Amino acid sequence: MIRGIVPVEDGIPEADPLAMARSQLEQGQGELAWETLASRVRPDAEAHWLLSRAALQRGDLQTAEASLAEARSLGFENDPMRTEPAVFVGSARCVSCHAEIAHDQQASHHASTFAGADDLDQLPLPDGPIPDPEVPEVIHSFRKEGDRVIVETEVAGERFSMVLSHLMGSGHHGTTPVGIDPLGNVVELRLSHYAKEVGWDLTTGHLPRPAVPSEFLGRTLAPHEQQSCLNCHTTHLQPDESTASWTVVEGGVRCEQCHGPGGNHLAAVNGGFSEPAIMRPRLASAEQVVNLCGTCHRASESGPQDESSNPFLVRFQATTFVRSACFIQSASTAKFDCVSCHNPHRNAETDSRHYDSVCLSCHSDTRSLDQTIATATPREFTAQTLCPIEPTQGCVSCHMPPRESSMRNTLFTDHHIRVQEDLDRVDPPDSVSEQRAEE
Template sequence: MNKRLLYVCCFIVSCIIVLSQCVSKQRSTGLRGEQFAGAATCAGCHKNIYDSYLATAHYNTSHPASQSTVKGNFNDTFIYSNAMKVVMEARDSGLFQAGYVNDTLQELHRFDIAIGSGRKAQTFLYWEAGKYFQLPVSYFVSAHAWANSPGFPAAHPKFDRMIPSTCFGCHSSMVGVKSTEMTGLHITEQFEKNQLVYGIDCERCHGPGAEHVAFHTAHPQEQQAKYMTKTGSLKNQQKLDMCAVCHSGLKTPQRSVFDFRPGDKLSDYIYADITRPAKPSEMDVHGTQYQLFTASKCYIKSENMNCSSCHNPHSGDKQEVFSQRCMSCHTTASHNFCKLTTLPEAVLAKNCIDCHMPALPSGSITLLTNGHLSPTPDSIRTHLITVYGDETKKVIARLTKKL
């Protein structure tokens, strides 16, 4: 290859890179501002971490709805009483939930957004006239079936439940709000259609990255991270607050959680909830991970335990990995290992969380499937680390059969 051709190729590549950065910048400017680079930019230097992150529940908590992102079969039907039903229809123009009465079409709404990673359940939103609404039928993964959306009436399909921007605060990294009007205590929001930064992306946890990217692009030899908050340097409560933004349940916001930056205080964004149950036994397992975890003896007796002591946010860890992290503190040498003697030590060391953090039924997330008179609660692993006698008996019985 001669020098002139090499220069031309380099120029073309440079133009493509600059153009892609400009497009990315325009897209982020519309929603989050020029200080954000976009998560895909992180892959340039952090490819292994980025590729692993793509499989996490954080990344997959929201997607544009499509055949590849929506769980469940289409042309299935959810039947209500009085000859009412909702049919999941795959049409040439997209995916829809169609409401029928006596086989006469009453309402037809598109699957626009899929909410939920699909590990336990998914629910779906449609956009209409500047507002987002939740569709009446969700998908319950453990039952492999469509189900009445949580909290929706069981007797008829409800298509008019509006979704506010606060819901997007924990299921996206930004939503495009066109306008906000307040009448008394009632807030009405107008949204830009499908203007979302889907999933919980890198910059929700690490802060805006455009300045960081620009500096290290210009100084590729620099190994010390510049213009980014180092989460490892934060105080323990600051680390907890980052996770508690979403994992402490619904609260009354003082300001948008989209503005939260690593190192900020959660109390500056959320009003204290005076109605919150004081006892862990009164808390639902859904949405109160922070409260349950901080009520656990493991946390109380530790000086610096936080969510990342067990969770790697960049990967979807399996049960055995969590148990290994328990073993970093609970060892026979320190005389605080499991006191059960009915199973070998090696077996116990791989099953800590089934006994001490079992999956328990949620009272707030319940789904009614076809043919059932009462809804089925979603099972969610509790974050109150303690001894659960009944669950332990079940685990011992299950593991004994395998020996």
């Protein structure tokens, strides 16, 4: 259970039966949703669509099809990215029909970006006390008591402690522990464990020398910060208003994080419904796909927004990718988006030739460069011409180089595809794995 303060809504107004029915459907209460809609709603496109979902949950496929047809006749848009009002079913339910994809996804970094109290053993604890990376006279100690992991920090004779409750991060770049202090505060540990033999170092965003001694242990997370972190590191959160906490029903980025709750989908497949009743990013526009990934891979507006190579922005790919001429000038039918380069169910490729092949699928004009420059419009030149420096390889090493980021000890690929005028020309690396190691 993740502690926090859950905002209690005032309730859905009686005058908004559509919202009430949607909430009931999200809890799998198809019968109640049907009664809400049938008794209080003047028929319109959205109401009929919700009626189709209520009938689907009730197992009345004939009525579900009729209501869906009526919704379409009234102009209800067939949006492949519409979130279904349904219950979460968990990624384990996806395996029977999507075994290969589910296997790949479960082995990915996305799937392991959260670990609960039962999985703390995956955190490599130090062998003994370690000095603070910024203020060496401050000492941090880790110890196990039964199933618990306790962290203590000694600052000028004072001791501060916390019990670890969960871990954020897959470990590919790093892992940040979070815990509960004796006062019940949710605390992000001052130390994170970084990959590539870096080990324990200062957590990104923490001050080198805090003004308050207790913050040498870690930084207390406000409720909105807790929820913001959990929204991107878990798939299904269940708020518990009575205890002001969240229960993580399914951690990590799993199937329903990107496809939405799957309850209606299972009913649709089992009943032979004409719609799959699930979000389908494969059919979405490029903008919709980038926005979906950008739910987590987009920078907050509180940070710098001007220069794409700023260390704050470079780790948020969805913010800078959309600035690329390749994205802006691609035809909508081309669907140049995140999944053009990345299989969403697997870890990112580490072979730069994979990414170069995507570039060359457009930048492979067989005309001579001089002829192209003389005859092409600016749009055609941007989207189709060969590179005058290296036309057959090394695209990403020059136009999407790894850069320092705001996350300590970590490089991220610059996703604003452009001529990198602040860098010297980069020859294609001898070892492709070396270049893409931090992708």
